[in-house]
Amino acid sequence: MKFSILIPAYNEEKSISTCLDSLLSVTYPDKEIIVIDDASSDHTVKEVETFASRGVILVKREKNGGRAAALNSGLSRATGEIVVTTDADTGVSPHWLTLFERHFADEEVIAVGGAYKAQNKGNPLANATSVLDQILNGTFRKTFIPNKVSGVNSAIRRDTLLDLGGFNESAWWSEDSELGWKLDKTGKVIYDPENVVYTQYPDTWEGIWRRKFYWGYAMGLKFRQHMPFRLKLWIRPTVFMALFVSLVVFLATIPCGMRVYFVPGLFFGTLLSALTLVYVPIGAIVMIRTGDTGLAKTLPLLAILPIFREFAYVYGMFLGYCKGKPSALKPSWKRKQGKKKL
Known part of the structure; x- marks a missing residue:
């Protein structure tokens, strides 16, 4: 089973190298790492090019189109049976893909979502937000959260993703939630709280507000389309x-x-x-x-x-x-x- 790891990047020169070092340390042998530069104006491309000799694939977009558009550009280059998404400021464990693989042994499983914690937990506000997510996602196992997949830590069967039309490029506010709704209607989706990655959390009240506001906005649009009886x-x-x-x-x-x-x-x-x-x-x-x-x-x-x-x-x-x-x-x-x- 081959995994294609997609990392959209926009002006991530300060974090992309650490992220790629982390991904290259993953012990799973059959994988490809694809970084999609979304027309960055900093030195992100130069940083990624230094990893070319280690097998990292760089896809360059000439025009900034947003996270979903970048992911679709990477999807067009992906050759693995399983497509994994994460962020350019995220670190993973050496057993990251192995934890995903065990779930896909079940042919009915079409997607697996993992957990995430704050990489910048030294900031009290970021750490508090991370702990709150751990409570909701881990202790309560997403009981009050309908979407099991997240852009920072998810794996999806490539054929299923293509059948669904890839990532919704008009849903820049929450393309993972949009995809999660479609996947939930298509097949078996699993949430694994033991598969944890570490990412940068918002460390200001404004950042936290915008993050939750956009997620709520995406849910509001779904309610507008139809009033789900769940x-x-x-x-x-x-x-x-x-x-x-x-x-x-x-x-x-x-x-x-x-x-x-x-x-x-x-x-x-x-x-x-x-x-x-x-x-x-x-x-x-x-x-x-x-x-x-x-x-x-x-x-x-x-x-x-x-x-x-x-x-x-x-x-x-x-x-x-x-x-x-x-x-x-x-x-x-x-x-x-x-x-x-x-």
Whole structure:
């Protein structure tokens, strides 16, 4: 079984060499590494060319088209039965492809998604975001997240990917979510929390907001196309709306006295605690188990971060559903040169 690893890159001169060293250390023998330069304006191409003697394939695009377009350019060059996607600022383990291979022994499996953690966990905000993802993706096994694949760590059968038309180039905001929906309707998709890669996380509140907003926007567009009757897709917007409504009722009834505002206030406080403070003890357990020593700086952020991210996500869903067209939004791939897409 041959694997084709696709790495889209746009102004990644500072990280691409480390990424390629990591990929070349993967012990699986039958693999090809394809870097797609999406018309970078820095020295990304020169950095990749130094790896040509080690078998790394470089595909150069003359015009910047976005992550999905870059992936499609790489897909056209791929010869492996399995296509793997990751990012140019990501590191993998030597057994990365072997962990994917064991799942594809089952011919019914068409795609496998892996986990991801912060490579820059020295930054408390990035680490808190990573821990929160570990809770949602690992502890809860993506119970509240419908998409099992991610652009940073996924493997898909090439024939299936081609049959689906490749990556959606108009879905620059979340091409992996778009593909995940299609794959889920096509065949068996698996999420493996043990297959972990390490990538750069957003380390600012703005970066976190944009990341969750775009994911929510993509989900909102899906809801606009059709209202899916899958309970877990409704959990997040329903819970957040309940939180918002209870807050409004609580504030509106304060002038009426405690007998009136007590019930909505209690409901709001209980729901807010469930969405925030519950993550602090779970996060502490996750960090202790993984040997993370940054508890003092990270845990307080876990009391705030969940509600902040959910607000960005649900707000994005609302705009995606109502607006339907992303033309007014600027692709995050092009937002900042030399920075990771969010």
